[in-house]
Amino acid sequence: MTTSRRTLLAATATTAGTLAAGLSAAPAAHAAPGRRPAREFFGRLADGTRVDRWTLANGGTRMAVLSYGGIVQSLELPDLRGRYANVSLGFDNLEDYVALSPYFGALIGRYGNRIAGGTFTLDGTAYQLPLNNGPNSLHGGTQGFDKRVWDVEPFVSGPDVGLTLRYVSGDGEMGYPGALSVRVDYTLTGGGDWRIDYRATTTRPTVVNLTSHVYFNLAGEGSGDVYDHELRIAAARYTPVDATLIPTGELAPVAGTPFDFRRSKPIGADIRVSHPQVLFGQGIDHNFVLDKGITRTPDNIVTVHEPRSGRTMRIATTEPGLQFYSGNFLDGSFAGTSGRVYRQGDGFCLETQHYPDSPNHPSFPTTVLRPGETYRSTTVHSFA
Numbered sequence: 580m581t582t583s584r585r586t587l588l589a590a591t592a593t594t595a596g597t598l599a600a601g602l603s604a605a606p607a608a609h610a611a612p613g614r615r616p617a618r619e620f621f622g623r624l625a626d627g628t629r630v631d632r633w634t635l636a637n638g639g640t641r642m643a644v645l646s647y648g649g650i651v652q653s654l655e656l657p658d659l660r661g662r663y664a665n666v667s668l669g670f671d672n673l674e675d676y677v678a679l680s681p682y683f684g685a686l687i688g689r690y691g692n693r694i695a696g697g698t699f700t701l702d703g704t705a706y707q708l709p710l711n712n713g714p715n716s717l718h719g720g721t722q723g724f725d726k727r728v729w730d731v732e733p734f735v736s737g738p739d740v741g742l743t744l745r746y747v748s749g750d751g752e753m754g755y756p757g758a759l760s761v762r763v764d765y766t767l768t769g770g771g772d773w774r775i776d777y778r779a780t781t782t783r784p785t786v787v788n789l790t791s792h793v794y795f796n797l798a799g800e801g802s803g804d805v806y807d808h809e810l811r812i813a814a815a816r817y818t819p820v821d822a823t824l825i826p827t828g829e830l831a832p833v834a835g836t837p838f839d840f841r842r843s844k845p846i847g848a849d850i851r852v853s854h855p856q857v858l859f860g861q862g863i864d865h866n867f868v869l870d871k872g873i874t875r876t877p878d879n880i881v882t883v884h885e886p887r888s889g890r891t892m893r894i895a896t897t898e899p900g901l902q903f904y905s906g907n908f909l910d911g912s913f914a915g916t917s918g919r920v921y922r923q924g925d926g927f928c929l930e931t932q933h934y935p936d937s938p939n940h941p942s943f944p945t946t947v948l949r950p951g952e953t954y955r956s957t958t959v960h961s962f963a
């Protein structure tokens with residue numbers, strides 16, 4: 580979208596709050612553009628801890644974020660005609676996030692994706708993590724960063740508005756060595772981009788792989804499956820997995836497989852091809868080896884376009900990998916934010932990351948962080 584069109588939409592966003600009312604949980608995700616994010620009460624955890632919901636808006640993009648898990652509870656974007664919809668799957672209440680959520684919208688850590696057998700060796704010491712995904716540890720274990728209450732501070736900086744989220748993960752938490760101080764900035768730029776900057780430091784050598792687990796449906800959450808979305812991923816290789824979704828270590832070519840998204844194609848195009856890797860994932864649930872590799876500044880890696888609404892999202896990242904998950908394990912067993920049931924393929928995740936199980940694959944880019952170093956990762960989502 581051109582700057583002028585986004586500026587126009589931003590200018591109308593305050594009066595357009597009603598447009599979003601039927602699509603978002605509470606009628607509040609329309610803080611005035613460029614203004615300081617607003618805080619409201621969202622709920623209480625079983626132990627009494629208060630959870631806040633922050634709303635922010637800029638450049639035509641509106642977002643609501645929970646202090647619990649750093650969860651993006653709603654992400655509202657205009658379509659070609661300026662009509663807003665919430666394009667992220669989630670819930671309208673805290674209880675469902677706690678009891679049901681398959682990481683909807685959440686910040687993931689200390690290690691995003693799987694670690695085989697929940698174990699790895701670092702500097703000669705073996706560590707054991709909780710197993711929460713068959714024989715493996717997934718997304719930081721049973722109480723990962725997605726289930727922690729983050730300290731949240733709003734900021735306004737020039738044309739940008741945003742939230743700084745902080746969490747200190749104790750030495751030994753979920754089996755990981757070292758106290759890890761994590762800072763994540765969610766920024767909505769004046770042009771309506773959503774930028775995520777991750778930073779972390781540690782007191783002892785550890786492994787880190789942070790990501791965001793938003794489930795997108797650019798036609799609007801609860802509107803059906805995402806198979807018509809046209810997806811392009813700049814990756815000529817991917818990491819094939821075993822039956823428990825652990826990489827074999829091979830970097831295999833996507834050419835001639837359902838994993839070839841080098842030219843834009845509908846997400847559903849090859850999802851029913853009887854390829855052994857598709858069967859393992861019950862669809863696509865794989866890490867793509869981004870052609871650009873690790874970069875100091877975010878490089879474009881993804882374009883995804885939803886033809887009916889005309890919405891387009893681009894993703895740029897500094898990371899070397901991307902987990903594309905086609906919402907395979909959504910099974911119709913619960914309803915989401917707008918009260919519609921989520922079924923298989925009703926949302927997709929594009930998780931920028933280092934490769935899964937890197938601590939057990941010395942040939943993969945390292946995920947080790949040592950005292951004195953700073954972990955840095957940036958991902959930018961832009962919308963049109």
Ligand code: GLA
Binds near residue numbers: 681824864902
């Ligand atoms: C990740 C995994 C998937 C699945 C989802 C949550 O994306 O790769 O296999 O576990 O999280 O359901």
